[in-house]
Amino acid sequence: MTISKTRENLAGWLFVAPVVVILGLFMLAPILMALWVSLTDWNGQGSPFRGSVPFVGVDNYTRLFTEEGLARQDFMTSVRNNVYYVAIVVPLQTVLALGLALIVNSRLLKGRTFFRAAFFFPSVTSSVAISVVFLFVFANSGAVNALLGLFGIDGPQWFADSRGVLHLLLGSVGLVDPAAPPE
Template sequence: MPRTARRGEGAWGWLFVSPMVLVLGLFLVLPILMALWVSLLHWDGQSNPFSSRAHFVGLDNYRSLLTEDGLDRTLFATSLRNNAYYVLLTVPLQTLLALVLALVVNQRMLRGRSALRTAFFFPSVTSSIAVSTVFLFLFQGSGAVNTLLAWAGVKGPNWYADPRGVLSLLLGALGLVDPDHPVGVLANHSILGLSWYQWLSGPSVAMCTIILLSVWTTSGTFMLIFLAALQDIPRELEESAAIEGAGRFQMLRYVTLPALRPVLFLVLTLGLISTWQVFDQVYVMSRGAPGNTTLTPAYLSYSSAFGDSDFGQGAAIAFVLLALILGLTALQRLALRERTPRTRRNR
């Protein structure tokens, strides 16, 4: 093909995609650049961020979050700790539950598969605000959950008012540590203003309710993704494995899971990104209470900007969170990449 014809095709291609490029630039790239500029300011959101009323402070907002001792760094470290436990529990649980549900509804001899798919997927399409409100009633002190526990002879906690970490409670019950007065290395060393004991105390009882809510509402969506991938596995592979005498566990390990590797990476990546951005459940159910044990970076960014009128601090938190998500996604991609055996060179 002549070079002039290729240039013509390239020009027509750019012409056709130019509307979408303009839309993405106007509503995605430009706001990101403006937010990056705001993160370098001390700005209350009441004036033009490019005027002299917005004070340029450089990297001071980032330094107050990461290096300078004070309330800003303590709150940010607390939000990171809470969100880290939220991610560590939510992502594996929702992925495992979604895979199990997909394997169940993928059975060809199962009756009512369509009804089961609808029932499992229904929580995912329900408003998160409505579901959060329902969970508030279920887990309150005299709610249905504590009533059921009382029937079993167990006294349920005051879920949304209990700031104690579940790991510290477990270790305290075993007599290994004193949850109220930790001593030793865990109490004398700190990271970002929080002691090692605070980092390792686990998610609070209140955060566990939000984790249960998230797992219940997101597993249905990932179930459909796994189900589509399961139905795309060639039946010849399963039949060949069955002829070779492979059992169900061997079929799952050597046939199903390797075929699901790309989809598993997709599900884990989507779960990782969404869990680090959790906001609406925290806003409705706790707003960081009790004792900031349900505070997350996304909600801290919102409260700093719209609650404290410090939009520069809120934008800085958002960009630190963005860098964290990108870094963790890259590490996850590296861990789940397809490894091919190296070929030896003949000397």
């Protein structure tokens, strides 16, 4: 393998590393933790990873499929709901969304612009809500300046400074020189 190919592979792994770490942390780790808890007799109090929590193996699964009771009833309800969702809801929503997209894109439809805007409107409203929260958090008397004040740091005027919010935030905690312009 040549040096340029090795550097190319390394660059590729560096680009995907954040996604791999985030997926591992927020998807794979909880799945593995849930699997571990399902193999123990954890009562829901304290940490399920203490040595005092008894390991029961597949006994929980054996009881789930062999004994009548609320646990089995709840499990079967969850299986039914998942099958309903996967087999009916997702395909119907996909077909409906594709059908609506084809109709809205059709030249025969009168008021196409209105319908396009109406379908896109929920995306815009969530962006507006996020913007309002952002403005509230970074206002001069907002949550970030209040939090920085707890540590004796005088927070900047986030929106009045031309250096940008991220540069100011990193500078306020000492990661970049707050007086230097952003690179």
